[in-house]
Amino acid sequence: xxxxxxxxxxxxxxxxxxxxxPRRRMLMEEHVRQCAECxxxxxxxxxxxxxxxxxxxxGATAERARALSSALVQMLPxxxxxxxxxxxxxxxxxxPAGLVVWGALVEAAAVLTMAFGLAVMAAGLFAPANAxxxxxxxxxxxxxxxxxxxTIQGLRDLGCQVLGxxxxxxxxxxxxxxSFLMPTIVFVSLLAVVCLGMWGWFGxxxxxxxx
Amino acid sequence: xxxxxxxxPNGEAILxxxxxxxxxxxxxxxxxxxxxxxxxVAYRMTGNSQLAEDLAQEAFIKAWRKLPQFRGDxxxxxxxxxxxxxxxxxxxxxxxxxxxLDETLLPAGPAEDAPLRHxxxxxxxxxxxxxxxxxxxxxxxxxxxxxxxxxxxxxxAETLDIPMGTVMSRLHYARQLLRERxxxxxxxxxxxxxxxxxxxxxxR
Numbered sequence: 001x002x003x004x005x006x007x008x009x010x011x012x013x014x015x016x017x018x019x020x021x022p023r024r025r026m027l028m029e030e031h032v033r034q035c036a037e038c039x040x041x042x043x044x045x046x047x048x049x050x051x052x053x054x055x056x057x058x059g060a061t062a063e064r065a066r067a068l069s070s071a072l073v074q075m076l077p078x079x080x081x082x083x084x085x086x087x088x089x090x091x092x093x094x095x096p097a098g099l100v101v102w103g104a105l106v107e108a109a110a111v112l113t114m115a116f117g118l119a120v121m122a123a124g125l126f127a128p129a130n131a132x133x134x135x136x137x138x139x140x141x142x143x144x145x146x147x148x149x150x151t152i153q154g155l156r157d158l159g160c161q162v163l164g165x166x167x168x169x170x171x172x173x174x175x176x177x178x179s180f181l182m183p184t185i186v187f188v189s190l191l192a193v194v195c196l197g198m199w200g201w202f203g204x205x206x207x208x209x210x211x
Numbered sequence: 212x213x214x215x216x217x218x219x220p221n222g223e224a225i226l227x228x229x230x231x232x233x234x235x236x237x238x239x240x241x242x243x244x245x246x247x248x249x250x251x252v253a254y255r256m257t258g259n260s261q262l263a264e265d266l267a268q269e270a271f272i273k274a275w276r277k278l279p280q281f282r283g284d285x286x287x288x289x290x291x292x293x294x295x296x297x298x299x300x301x302x303x304x305x306x307x308x309x310x311x312l313d314e315t316l317l318p319a320g321p322a323e324d325a326p327l328r329h330x331x332x333x334x335x336x337x338x339x340x341x342x343x344x345x346x347x348x349x350x351x352x353x354x355x356x357x358x359x360x361x362x363x364x365x366x367x368a369e370t371l372d373i374p375m376g377t378v379m380s381r382l383h384y385a386r387q388l389l390r391e392r393x394x395x396x397x398x399x400x401x402x403x404x405x406x407x408x409x410x411x412x413x414x415r
Contacts, residue, residue: 013379013382013383013386014364014379017357017364017382019363019364044390044397045386047397048386048389048390048393048397049358051335051339051393051396051397052339052343052358052359052389053358053359054332054335054336054339055255055336055339055340055343057247057250057251057254057255057260057263058260059260060247060250060251064246065243065246065247066243068242068243068246068250068264068267068268069239069240069242069243069246070239071268072238072239072242072268072271072272073235073236073238073239073242075268075272076235076238076272076275077272077275077276079233079275079276079278079279
């Protein structure tokens with residue numbers, strides 16, 4: 001194999017540091033014998049290495065090392081012994097992964113519940129003869145105009161059909177649904193969505209720190 | 212895995228096992244073995260022997276705390292070296308928050324005005340000290356691990372968590388700077404000026 005002078009120059013430092021594999025080392029030894037420029041550079045590297053050792057660590061004696069380590073032992077904090085039992089890696093991953101999957105399922109359930117509650121409330125708004133519609137018609141009198149009622153009834157029927165509930169429920173039941181049950185469901189599920197979201201965020205942050 | 216250059220690897224394994232089990236005396240013996248390594252790295256990084264001992268102590272305490280996490284994927288020297296260099300580099304960063312560690316911390320030594328023929332040993336030591344301390348910290352730490360502590364390129368790469376190519380380029384840059392700054396010393400005939408060649412071999 002033909003190796004150029006420039007390639008060998010780039011390997012001089014590795015050669016001086018004893019880092020070349022045998023074949024390249026032999027090539028380099030041969031080259032340095034013949035090339036005055038490389039021999040000079042190599043000598044310069046070796047001189048530099050020797051010169052650096054003029055600067056030694058003051059007071060670096062075996063007694064000093066003993067004294068330092070004795071002082072160190074006094075300073076060491078208590079640490080419980082390490083168990084030789086190593087958890088299998090799948091346990092390390094299965095537990096947090098299980099928590100994440102479980103959290104995601106509960107989160108999805110909470111989101112669906114909230115959506116259901118909101119949808120029932122929206123459908124209930126359009127149900128005739130209940131307090132909510134009267135209240136809305138009081139604010140927006142134009143809702144009482146002809147044509148609106150049919151539209152509202154159509155929307156209500158569609159909503160109720162989609163949700164699988166009867167649009168002919170008694171007005172008092174609609175009122176109870178609208179004023180108590182559905183807002184409670186929406187509030188609780190919203191709370192669950194926020195808490196699970198925060199739980200998941202902290203979990204991800206902790207996992208990142210562990211890695 | 213990096214080769215273990217310690218003459219007594221078996222004794223070390225026992226000390227490590229005992230230290231992992233919470234034996235402070237065993238860890239003290241381990242620390243005694245690696246004291247010159249830890250103090251040497253910290254001293255050449257900071258140029259202050261008292262500070263170097265404090266940093267080495269801090270690094271040993273961190274090592275004691277982290278020992279349960281040591282899995283033996285690399286040699287103990289490489290693992291400890293990682294803690295010592297990180298402790299020292301963190302200290303330097305705290306001292307000079309505005310100074311990135313790839314820039315020089317000290318001005319270059321008075322290489323060009325040094326009188327060639329009359330360099331005494333103490334002057335030469337100061338010249339070398341100043342030249343090494345003036346290197347950018349990231350290059351300096353690679354040079355110290357190679358030249359003073361005798362780590363292989365692979366061990367340096369593992370210690371500093373950088374690729375081998377980066378180790379070689381940092382060493383190359385450090386040596387290039389040192390060649391310029393220590394020019395008077397390198398041109399000096401080695402048998403003159405108090406025979407520093409013999410002194411150098413003693414210091415190793």
